[in-house]
Amino acid sequence: MRVQKQTRSPRRQVDGVLLLDKHAGLTSNAALQTARRLLNAAKAGHTGTLDPMATGLLPLTFGEATKFSQMLLDADKEYEATVQLGVETDTGDAEGSVVATTELPAGISGDAILSVLPSFMGEIEQIPPIYSALKRAGKPLYEYARAGIEVEIEPRRITIHALELLDWNGSAFRIRVACSKGTYIRTLGMDLGRALGCSAHLSALRRTRIGQFNVADAVSIGTLETVEPGGRDGYLASVDALVRHLDEVELGEGDAGALMQGRVIRVDPKVCGLVRVYDAATRRFLGLAECMDGRLAAKRLIATPGSVQAE
Known part of the structure; x- marks a missing residue:
């Protein structure tokens, strides 16, 4: 059959x-x-x-x-993270293997946590975790980690815009972090633990915002x-x-067609930089263009503008 x-x-x-x-x-x-x-x-x-x-x-x-x-x-991002004190893992989170355990320092408290937060605010240097997708010599760092190969990881400049203590239960605390791209919350959790005098890892992480x-x-x-x-x-x-944060430019039918054909068109010289472009008559989103000195050139256009309506 x-x-x-x-x-x-x-x-x-x-x-x-x-x-x-x-x-x-x-x-x-x-x-x-x-x-x-x-x-x-x-x-x-x-x-x-x-x-x-x-x-x-x-x-x-x-x-x-x-x-x-x-x-x-x-874009900037925002997270809520729970940092568990007393235990550090190789990945910096609960999915990793334990590499260090320490007793919690005497007198540790919510006030002690609040006292170390300011030193992690603003533009700081952070060393990314070895268990990450960042590449060195064309290979992700996690491949070196899994092979047991030690590599030197250069620190990177990141920005912590806001760092707020939300909760503290005696052995773990929850924080809200608003940060720049490239920030590793796992590393931040471990670094906060070290600043408090003990091991630490993330036991939970939730991303609450990206850009707008x-x-x-x-x-x-x-x-x-x-x-x-x-x-x-x-x-x-x-x-x-995804591009609503950019200024917009509306084009008449002739100019819209010319831009879609790859031609540079004249616009108000007050417009500058990267902008989102729409057909004025239909409010169809055409894509992104860059304007300099009153000349608008296509940057990234959509293939089928007739099927994609702007809200």
């Missing part, structure tokens, strides 16, 4: 941004592929990863929105799974959602 091979329905063109609230234990790529399957999307990407242990905001991009993912990679996006506006995989396929697109923000 011949077994008939099942064929999957073809992927469809989906354009937009999905704000996902990732649950613990799920890799960022697994979250992306699950969301892509649920939307039956042809093309998908993410704007930076979260460790499997971490929860919270993971913006996913689909179709034409993938062209603007870099905007969030460079907040986790309160995100949807979980579980919620998406309960929605009928035809209703899932309703959770997508429009393609221009």
Whole structure:
């Protein structure tokens, strides 16, 4: 008897941004592929990863929105993290192997924690963890770590915009961190422990904000799974959602067509820098362009502007 091979329905063109609230234990790529399957999307990407242990905001991009993912990679971020004192792991979080244990210093308190926070504020140097995807000689650092090879890791300049103590229970404390790109909260947790005189690691991490996006506006995989396929697109923000922080320029039909053909056009010389561009008549988002001395040149345009509407 011949077994008939099942064929999957073809992927469809989906354009937009999905704000996902990732649950613990799920890799960022697994979250992306699950969301892509649920939307039956042809093309998908993410704007930076979260460790499997971490929860919270993971913006996913689909179709034409993938062209603007870099905007969030460079954005400031905000986290809530729980730092467990007395134990340090090789990864800096609860998923790693224990490498050091120490007794908690006598007299440690919420006030003691508050006293060390200011030294981590502002622009500081931070040494990234060996278990990270940063590359050295073309290889991720975690490959050296897994092979037991010691490598020197250069410190990087980062900025901590805000650092607030939210809770303290006698052996662990919870903090809110607003920071620049490139900040490792795992490293911050270990460094805070050392400043207090003991070992430490992250026992929980939740990303609550990236740029202008907040986790309160995100949807979980579980919620998406309960929605009928035809209703899932309703959770997508429009393609221009990632670039709303930029100034906008509206173009008439002739200039819009010329820009889409790659020609440089004249605009108000007061406009400058990177801008988002729309067709004035339809409010269709055309993409990004750069303006200098009254000359507007395409930077990154979407392929099918007729299908992507600005909100």
